[in-house]
Amino acid sequence: xxxxxxxxxxxxxxxxxxxxxxLINCTRRQHAESLVxxxxxEAKRIESKFSRYQEDNIIFRINxxxxxxxxxxxxxxxxxxxxxxxxxxxxxxxxxxSGVLRRIWNFQTHSSIxxxxxxxxxxxxxxxxxxxxxxxxxxILLPMGMEIDLGGIGKEYAVDLTxxxxxxxxxxxxxxxGSYLVNFGGDIVCSHKTKDKNKQSESxxxxxxxxxxxxxxxPAIELVAxxxxxxxxxxxxxxxxxxxxxxxVNPKTGWPxxxxxxxxxxxxxxxxxxxxxxxxASLQGRDCENMLIDSNTCYWIQ
Numbered sequence: 001x002x003x004x005x006x007x008x009x010x011x012x013x014x015x016x017x018x019x020x021x022x023l024i025n026c027t028r029r030q031h032a033e034s035l036v037x038x039x040x041x042e043a044k045r046i047e048s049k050f051s052r053y054q055e056d057n058i059i060f061r062i063n064x065x066x067x068x069x070x071x072x073x074x075x076x077x078x079x080x081x082x083x084x085x086x087x088x089x090x091x092x093x094x095x096x097x098s099g100v101l102r103r104i105w106n107f108q109t110h111s112s113i114x115x116x117x118x119x120x121x122x123x124x125x126x127x128x129x130x131x132x133x134x135x136x137x138x139x140i141l142l143p144m145g146m147e148i149d150l151g152g153i154g155k156e157y158a159v160d161l162t163x164x165x166x167x168x169x170x171x172x173x174x175x176x177x178g179s180y181l182v183n184f185g186g187d188i189v190c191s192h193k194t195k196d197k198n199k200q201s202e203s204x205x206x207x208x209x210x211x212x213x214x215x216x217x218x219p220a221i222e223l224v225a226x227x228x229x230x231x232x233x234x235x236x237x238x239x240x241x242x243x244x245x246x247x248x249v250n251p252k253t254g255w256p257x258x259x260x261x262x263x264x265x266x267x268x269x270x271x272x273x274x275x276x277x278x279x280x281a282s283l284q285g286r287d288c289e290n291m292l293i294d295s296n297t298c299y300w301i302q
Contacts, residue, residue, distance in 0.1 A: 001029065001032060001033050001036065003029070004023070007025055007026060007027050008023060008024070008025050009023070009024045009025075009026070009029060009032035009033075009036075010022070010023055010024075011024070011032070011033070011035075011036030011039070011040075013036075013040050013043070015040070015043040015044055015047050015158075015184065016043070016046075016047050016051070016154070016155050016158065016184060016185070017185075018155065018184050018185025018186075019185060020039075020040075020043060020182075020183065020184045020185070021181075021182075021183040021184075022035070022036045022039045022162075022166070022180070022181070022182055022183075023180065023181040023183075023190075023205075024036065024166075024178070024180055025178060025179040025180065026170075026175050026178040031170075031173055031175055031178075034169065034173065035166050035169055035170060035173075035178075035180070038165055038166055038169045039162045039165065039166055039182065042158070042161060042162045042165040043158055043162055043184070046154070046157070046158040046161065046162075047158070049075075049076075050076075050079070050150050050154050050157075051154070052099065052147075052149050052150075052151065058070075058072070058073070058076050059148065059149075059150065062140060062142060062147075062148060063142070063147040063148065065141075065142055066144065067141070067142070067143060067144045068141070069139050069140070069141050070139060070140050070141070070142075071138060071139050072138040072139055072140060073138070074138065077135055077138045079150065079153070079157060080133060080135070080140065080148075081135050082153065082272075083096045083128070083148075083150070083153065084128065084133060084135075086153070086276060086280070087128045087129070089280070090280050090283060092127075092128070092129070092251065092252060093250065093251065093252070093280070093283040094152065094276075094279060094280060094283065095126060095127065095128050095251040096128060096148045096149055096150060096152060096153075097125070097126050097127060097128050097130070097131060097146055097147065097148055097149075097251070098126050098149075098249065098251035099147055099148065099149025099151065100122055100125045100126060100146070100147050101119075101122055101126070101249050101251070101254060102149075103122065104118045104119065104122060105238075105247075105249060105256075107237060107238060107245075107247040112240070113238065113240050113245065119253075119254035119255065120254075122254055123254055125145050125146050125147075126146075126251050126254075127251075130143055130146065131143070131146065131148070152279060153272065153275065153276070155184050155185065155187050155275075156187050156227070156229055156270075156271045156272040156274070156275035156276075157272050158184060159182050159183075159184050159187050159188065159189050159227070159271040159272075160189055160227065160270050160271050160272050162182050162184075163180060163182045163189050163190075163191060166180050166182070167180070167191065179191050179192055181205050182271075186210065186229075186230055187227075187228075187229045187230075187271050187274075187275060188207060188223075188227065188228040188229070188271060189226070189227040189228075189270060189271040190205045190223055190225055190226065191225055192224060192225045204222035204223055204224045205222070205223050205224070206220050206221070206222055206223075207220065207221045207222075207223055207228060208220050208221075209221060209230075209265055209300055210230075210263075211302065212262050212263055212302050213302070219300060221267070221300075223267065226267060226268060226269050226270070226274075227267070227268050227269065227270040227271030227272070227273060227274040227275075228265065228266070228267050228268075228271065228274055229265070229266060229268075229271055229274035229275035229278050230263055230264065230265040230266075230278060231248070231263075231264050231275070231278035231279045231281070231282040232246075232248075232260075232261060232262050232263035232264055232278075232282060232302075237256075246258075246260065246282075248260070248279070248282050248283065250283070257282065257283055257285050258285055258286075259285045259286035260282045260283075260284070260285045260286070260288050261282070261288055261289075261301045261302060262302055263300075263301070263302040264278045264281050264282050264288060264292075264299065264300075264301055264302075265278065265299060265300040265301075266278040266281070266292070266297055266298070266299045267297065267298040267299070268297060277292070277295055277297055277299075278299075281295075281299070288301070289301060
């Protein structure tokens, strides 16, 4: 725990393969430590429950159900309902069943490009509309060989829920006028900061946006409350034969999107909403900015 400003404390840990930072604006160090521990527990709970890398969670049971119905709890049902809405709104471009493409696209090791034949073999295993999701009875049925992966929304969901848990614990501790910022690998949400005694308005959180051009100064955004998320290929991509392949893949073709900005940052009411808009915009390719303009949202494109 480090004091980084007047009544502002910083705690950090790792979760979801990302550095996690919690900023707490309150007077007592003991309270700040308790709130960071609360954030850590919630982040680890969500990671354990929804990560595809765990072998004993609900995602593992769904992906290994062998064509049988799987019963869902309320939280899982709600996040799948959100994924279903994204699939509908994006006309199939946002598809949590497309994670199977990682079997042939490896953006971590910058491996070679798959052949069209390899992609054609994967496409029959993709399509949320092929999955039977019975939200009323909280159950799901995947055809044999299909999988789901919540990686596209899981971290943003965790950021929002972690802030909610911090605020609940803050109330239980009787913390007056506390304010908080949650940052999981650049996916951010923050609550209102305490008003400066010498100012009429609330003091904003100042957030720097990572620039992909080392010669440019990173822009700083003042955010009183809300969420911020970034989508793009600035960190994960494959360069092959003078062509750049984004890690954002079109689930309908199996090939990475083209002509999209390298980085799209969006501000919205929640981190989940910001992440949704940033991802959907990236999936539009060259029409990315037009979608953001139509959405009447605040954004930064690189």
